[in-house]
Amino acid sequence: MSDWVYMGEGLRVTYGRRTVLRVDELTVRAGNLLGIVGPSGAGKSTLLRVLALLEPPTEGVLYFGGSSEPVRWPPPLDVRRRVTMVFQRPLLLSDSVFRNVAYGLRARGSDNVRPRVEQALEMVGLAHMAHAAAHTLSGGELQRVALARALVLEPDVLLLDEPTANLDPYNVSVIEEALKRLRHHNHTTIVLVTHNVFQARRLADRVMFLLDGECVEAADAETFFESPKDPRTRAFVRGEMVY
C-alpha cells in the first residue's frame, strides 16, 4: 500500500436539493488515525459512507489505496473488501452473536472462522455471549458486536462511526485499547467519527472538524486541540459553540 489511503477532491454529497457535504480536499495517510468531529448533522456519517465506498459522491473524485485511477462506482469487490465500516446505528442479522461476527469471514470464504470470531468477541469483552440471539442484546452489547464483526475481518481501512457512543467508561477504554493494538500490529488505517472530543484527543493522529457539511479545520491532533486556527473550532472543543 502506498503512502495515502484516501485522496478526495471537491467531494460533494447532495440529497434532494440539500448539499450535506462539501469537502474540497481530503487526504488520509496509510496507518494513520483520522478523527472526525463536529456537531450533530454536520455530515460525518455521510462522509464515512463515501469513504466506505458505499455511496458515490454526487460530485468530485475519490482516489483510494494509492491507485492513480479514481474509484469506479460500483467499486470492484476486492477493492471494496479492503474497507470496512461500523455504522452508527448497529443492525445485526436476526441470528446468534457468533454468526453475526462470522458473517464477513464466511462471505469471504475464509478458514479458521471459529477461533478468529472468538478472538474478536474477546477483544470487545463479549466472549461469553457468542450464543445469545441478536435481538436480546443490550444497546452497548449490540454496539460491541457490530464492532467485533468489523475487527474480525482485519481490513486495511476501518471506518468507525461513533463506536463507543453507547458504552460505559470501562468498556470505552477496552475498545480504545483494542484499536491501539490494531494500529500497532496491523497498521490499520482508521477513520473515527466521534462526538467525544476527549476520545479524539486520546486516539487521533489528525483531526478534522466538520460543520454544516464543510471542513472548517483539519490539522494534527496536537495543533487542533492546542492551537486551533478557526474560532469555531476553538468554541467546539470547549463545548460551547452556538450554531
Place this chain on the structure above:
Amino acid sequence: MSDWVYMGEGLRVTYGRRTVLRVDELTVRAGNLLGIVGPSGAGKSTLLRVLALLEPPTEGVLYFGGSSEPVRWPPPLDVRRRVTMVFQRPLLLSDSVFRNVAYGLRARGSDNVRPRVEQALEMVGLAHMAHAAAHTLSGGELQRVALARALVLEPDVLLLDEPTANLDPYNVSVIEEALKRLRHHNHTTIVLVTHNVFQARRLADRVMFLLDGECVEAADAETFFESPKDPRTRAFVRGEMVY
C-alpha cells in the same frame, strides 16, 4: 402526587433462564432525578422498561404514583400515560419529524398540537427540520426527535435511556439545560440512564449503580461520587473497573 413516584420490592426480571435484574428495594421520589449508571449489559434498560410500565417484572411488586395498590398489568391507560420513556435505540414512524413529535399528543386528542410540537422541536434545536422525513435524519437528529416527542407530552415521569449518547458536547448541554428547565417548571420526575458519569454528576439528585442486574449502591449524588461505599462503585466512577 404524593411524595414518591415509584416503590419497588423484590423486583426480578428473568429472560429464559437468565435473571437480568434483581433489585430488592427501589424508591424514586417525586420531582427527583435519579441517575442510573452501570456497565453495558447491567440491566439498566430492563429496569427502565419496568418503570415505564411496559413490562411486568417476573417477580416482585411495583407501586406507582403514591397509590397503595400495586400496579396492575396491563396498567390502565390513564396510569400509563403519566409516564413516558425515551428508548435507547430511537425508532421513528416513517413520517415527517413533525408528525412523529405530534404522535403522542394526537393519540391523546390534545389541542394546540402545532405550537407545542414546534416548541418541543425548538428545545432540542431541530425547529428547522420539522418537515424532514424520519429516514433521512442523522444519528444525533434521530435521538433528539425521539427526545422531543417525549418532552412534548409533559409527562409526570420521564424515563430517559442514554438520551445524549449520540450527541456532541454542545447539543448535550442544550439537552441538559432543557431537562433542568423541565424539572424546574413542571417538577417532572426523571430517571436517567447514562453511561456518562459526568452527566450523572451534573444532573442527578440520587444515583444508583447497577452491576450484573444488582443494585450495588444507591445514594445521594454527592455521596455517590465523593465517598462511595462499595469499592466497585469507586472503580466504576474512575472508569477502571474490571468485570
Place this chain on the structure above:
Amino acid sequence: MLWGSPQRRRGHPKRIEALHGLGGESKRRRCAINEIWEGIKQAALLLWHLDPEVMHIVAVSLRVSGTALLLSAAIGIPLGAWLGFSRFVGRRLVVALLYTGMGLPPVVVGLFVYLLLSQSGPLGSLNAAWIPRLFTVGAMVVAQVIISFPLVAGFTMAAVKGVDPSLRQQLISLGATEWQATLAVLREARFGVIVSVIAGFGSIISEVGAVMLVGGNIEGSTRVLTTAIVLETRRGNFSLAIALALILLSLSFLSNILMLRLQGKTA
C-alpha cells in the same frame, strides 16, 4: 351478439362472426397465435363501441369484487394484525388454518356456500331477509369474501411481523392505546398491507368456480367477466374469451395502478 340468443341483440350484426365464426376463422387457424391477435382486436372493438352488454358485465364484476374486497379487507386486516401481535396457545394452529384458507379451491367454497344457501340448506331454508339468496349478487359476494380474506389476513400478518416490535412498545410508551399502536404499525407495514389487499383483489376478480356455482352466470344479472370467459371458452370462441380476458386484465391493471398511487402518496 356475444352470448345469449341472437334475437336479443340485433344491434351489432358485425360481431355475429365473433360467435359463429368457426367457419370464417378456420382459414386462419394455421397458427393459434392468431386467436390472440383476434382477441386483442375484438377487445378494442368492444371497448370502443362501449358494448352495453360488456359494460353491464364489467359493472357487475366490479360491484361484486369491490364489495367482497371491502369486506375481506375489513375482516382480514384486523385478523392479520391480531395474529401478528398476539401470542396464545394454538396460535400456530390458527395460522396453519389461515394458510390453508389461502388455498381453498373456489369450487369447494362455491359448493359449500351453495349447500348453505340452498332452499334445502340450513341458512337458505330460514328465508331470512339478511341471508343472501342463491343466484344473486349477494351470494357471490359471500363466496368471494371466504376466498379472499385468508390471503389478506395472511399477508397482513407477515407485513406486521416485519415491523420492529419495539416500535410498538415505543408508541405505547408515548401514550398510544393498543388500538392506536396497532393502526400505526399497520401504517408502517402499509406496503405489505396494500400488497395483501391487491392479492385479495386478484384472487377474487379472477375467480370463477365459486361465482359460477352460487351466482348461476345468469345473463344480464349475475354474469361476470370470468364466467363470461369460461362460457366463451366452452363454446370454442377462444378469441372472444381472450378479448374478455384482456378487458378483465386491463381492469385489474388499472386498479393496481390506482393502489400503487395510493401507496406512493402515503409513503
Place this chain on the structure above:
Amino acid sequence: MLWGSPQRRRGHPKRIEALHGLGGESKRRRCAINEIWEGIKQAALLLWHLDPEVMHIVAVSLRVSGTALLLSAAIGIPLGAWLGFSRFVGRRLVVALLYTGMGLPPVVVGLFVYLLLSQSGPLGSLNAAWIPRLFTVGAMVVAQVIISFPLVAGFTMAAVKGVDPSLRQQLISLGATEWQATLAVLREARFGVIVSVIAGFGSIISEVGAVMLVGGNIEGSTRVLTTAIVLETRRGNFSLAIALALILLSLSFLSNILMLRLQGKTA
C-alpha cells in the same frame, strides 16, 4: 369406484353406492348439510382404504403442484428480491404488471398456454422435445407456474421492502457480494418469503381452470384433485366432491404445518 363406469374399475364394488347412491340418499336430502357429513365420512373411508385411484390422483396433484411450486419459487423469489432492491425507470410499471399477474384468471392462463402448445400454436407446432405436449403433466406445470410466480414475487418484494435498507449496506460493507447480501436480506425477510411460497402453493393446489384446459382431466393421467372435484360436482355427487375437497384441504394443511415448522426452525 369413484368415477368412471363400474365395469372399468372392477376392484371396488363396495363403493358403487357412492356414485349411484342417489336413490338411497334422497331421503336424507331435506337438509343439504347432510352432504357435508356424508363428505366427511366418505373422505375418511377413502383415506382409510388407501383407495388406489384416489392415491393416484393425490400423487399427480402433488407432483404437478410441487414441481410448479419449485419452479415458481425459483423464478419468483429472485424476481421479487430484485424488484425490492433495484430502482429503475419503469419499475412501477413492472410492479403494476406483477400485481395484475396476481389476478390472472386461471382459465385465461389455461387458454393462453393451450393456444401456445396447441398443434397449430407457435410452440406446439415445433414438436420439439423440450416443449411439453398438451394434455400432459408438463403442460399443467407450465400453466401453474405462470399462475403462481407473480404471487411469490409480489410478496417476496413486499417482504424484502420491509427490511431496513441500511442492513443491506452494512452487509455490503462487511464484504458481502451483492448476491450474498441479497440472500441475507431474504433470510431476514424469511417470514414473508415463506408466506409468499405458501400463498403460491395455495394458488395452484386449488387451481382448476387452467389444469382442466391444458391437462384435459384425463383419468389415470392428468386428473388431479381439483378437476376430480369439479367432475363430481358436475355429476351432482356433492358428498364425493366434498370428500375429495377435504383430502385436498388436509394435504395443504399438512404442507403448511411443515412449512411453519421450517419457519420455526430458522427463526
Place this chain on the structure above:
Amino acid sequence: AAPTSAPRRLILATTTSTADSGLLDFLLPDFEKAHNCDVQIIAVGTGQALALGAKGDADVVLVHDPDKEAAFVAGGDGVNRQDVMYNDFIIVGPPSDPAGVRGSATAAEAFARIAQAEAPFASRGDGSGTETREKAIWQAAGIAPDPRSTWYFSLGQGMGDTLLFASEKGAYTLADRGSYLSMRGKLRLALLLGGDRLDQNPDPALRNPYGVIAVNPAKHPNVQYDLALRFIDWLTSVETQRRILEFTVGGQPLFYPNSAAWKAR
C-alpha cells in the same frame, strides 16, 4: 400391434354427457385392448370439443350438434362423420307444474304454455347442443324469449348446474335424459314431457343424435388418423352398438345405437 410396445395415444374430445355418464369407461377397454392404445378422453362442451379438433389437438371428436358438425366437416377440419347413437331431451319442471306443461303433445306446445304463463325457464345458454335444440323449439313455437325478461334465465352453464338452478328456482328447463336421471335425487324437479323411457317420448323433435368425426389429416398431419378411423369403425360396429344398449342406469339405457351398420343389421 404387439402388446409389448408402448400403447399409442388417441385423444378423443367429447361432450361431458358421454364422458360423465360413464358410457365411455364402459365401452373403451375393449378397444384399448384390441389396438394396444390408450384413449384419452377430454370432456368439454360441444363447441370446445370441435375447436380442439379444428386445431389438431384431438384426433377424433364425439359430439351432438348436427349443424356444427356439418360446418366442421364443410370447413375441412373433419372427415368421415358417422352417426353413432342418440338419446333424447325431456322437459322438466317444478312438480306443481304451474304452466300446465304435463300432457302437451309436443315440446313446442309445452314451451308455448311456459311462455304464456311466464313461468320461470332456465336456458343453458352456453352454446351447447342442448341450447341449440332449445332455440329450435322456441322457433317452432314462434316465440323469441328475451333473456332480460323476468322469467327467462340464460345461464351459460353446464347441464348439471342448470338443473340445480331450475330446482332451486322452481323453473322449467330442457335437459337430456341421462343428466336428469343421474341427478334426479338431488332435484326437486319432475319429468313433465318425454315419457318414462326414450321409446315413450311423444315428440320425435326431442331426439338427440351423436356423431363421431375424425380430424382431417390433410390439415393436421400429426393426428392419429389411422387409429381414429379404426376407432370410428369399432364404435359404429354392431358389437359395440349392442354394448351401448347394454349400458343402463337404473334399469334403462341412456343411449340408443344409431350407426349405419346397426340400422343395416
